[in-house]
Amino acid sequence: MERLRHDDPPRLGPYLTVARLDGDGAVPERRYLGRTADGEHTVLLCAPLPEAAPAAWAIEAELASRLSVPRFLRPASRGSEAGLPWYAVPYTPVLPLPAALAAHGGPLPEDLVRRLGAALAAGLATAHARGQAHAGVTPAAVLIGAGGPLLGCFGAVRSAAPEGPPGLDPGCLAPELRAGGRPEPLGDVFALGAVLAYAASGHTVPEQSELPPGLRRLVASCLARDPADRPSAPEVLRAVSPSGLQQTQAAAVTVLDEQDPLPLPGRVVAALAAQSAELLASELPAARPARPARPAPEKVH
Structure with a gap:
């Protein structure tokens, strides 16, 4: 978990962005941990990098949402915020x-x-x-x-x-x-x-x-x-x-x-637990009103 930066979106659809999943490094997309304003739902949010082609990224996200492949991250909902496409999956510590x-x-x-x-x-x-x-x-x-x-x-x-x-x-x-x-x-x-x-x-x-x-x-x-x-x-x-x-x-x-879950080393298990605790303890940022022109997120069935 990393703190949000000045150029990170404060919200994506109905979700308030709370933190970055990644720090610096080679990551092909932006990934955030987010929650609904009522704090009831926590998700992993993904969006394209500024230098990516957003329309093409959105097409790939749609295709991924329709695949049912073991071990592939599958979007549960998708949408766009001020022209920035995004998708969300239910949060588990990762x-x-x-x-x-x-x-x-x-x-x-x-x-x-x-x-x-x-x-x-x-x-x-x-x-x-x-x-x-x-x-x-x-x-x-x-x-x-x-x-x-x-x-x-x-x-x-x-x-x-x-x-x-x-x-x-x-x-x-x-x-x-x-x-x-x-x-x-x-x-x-x-x-x-x-x-x-x-x-x-x-x-x-x-x-x-x-x-x-x-x-x-x-x-x-x-x-x-x-x-x-x-x-x-x-x-x-x-x-x-x-x-x-x-x-x-x-x-x-x-x-x-x-098979049983992966036998993760103790320090990795501790880092997963720390991430979950830090996320649940974090305060939600002030919710900004949704843009009236933004379409509701598409549910994937």
């Missing part, structure tokens, strides 16, 4: 992956990295089977909570301005995307490899020696320059699952969803 590493005091244990990779690969495998690339996988897009990881920042590359995707860690951008290609599933796999490298070493482009030996071959294959040399998301899932678990994609997703 830390962006960089904040989780900071709370832990360094890279995460290999077993936790594998579990994290399995959960994210399962979600990506489902999306890819439907012909949809996430196009926004980056360390800050991964939100760590007691219930397991969630993947936000959907469509960050597709909604980028002509100058390129703002806020995306360059180490997560596949060579074909840097050359102007369109997002494809194997570009997500490249980014997933960079995320696993970051979780295990603190860097999206680490030296091999910085990675645990058990992850070196997998990360190197995900980060192959030629997409044809990368594994698919289901292959990544099999590689990080215990004992090379051999399951069909659908069965793998089911088994992963039924």
Whole structure:
């Protein structure tokens, strides 16, 4: 949690912005913690960066709201405030992956990295089977909570301005995307490899020696320059699952969803608890009247 800055919106739709989820760093969108004026509902709010293309971002948010993919952050309501599109999801305590590493005091244990990779690969495998690339996988897009990881920042590359995707860690951008290609599933796999490298070493482009030996071959294959040399998301899932678990994609997703929550390190659990307590104890800013021309937020069913 970070204090709001002078250029942050005081409200988005019916929600008063209370704090930023993120500090400084490579984040493809703005994320806030917000509450209704009566204090009854607390949400995670997402909005585009100033340098992003807001219309394209809104299209991606609409698509994300209609997807039902395990581990993908799904908007529950959407709207626009003074031309700024936004979406909201119910709040649960979460830390962006960089904040989780900071709370832990360094890279995460290999077993936790594998579990994290399995959960994210399962979600990506489902999306890819439907012909949809996430196009926004980056360390800050991964939100760590007691219930397991969630993947936000959907469509960050597709909604980028002509100058390129703002806020995306360059180490997560596949060579074909840097050359102007369109997002494809194997570009997500490249980014997933960079995320696993970051979780295990603190860097999206680490030296091999910085990675645990058990992850070196997998990360190197995900980060192959030629997409044809990368594994698919289901292959990544099999590689990080215990004992090379051999399951069909659908069965793998089911088994992963039924597993116990991630065994988070104590300091990460403490940081999640502190965030929740700080948010609940924070005073709501004075509510500003809603603009009469603003449409009501669209509910997603």
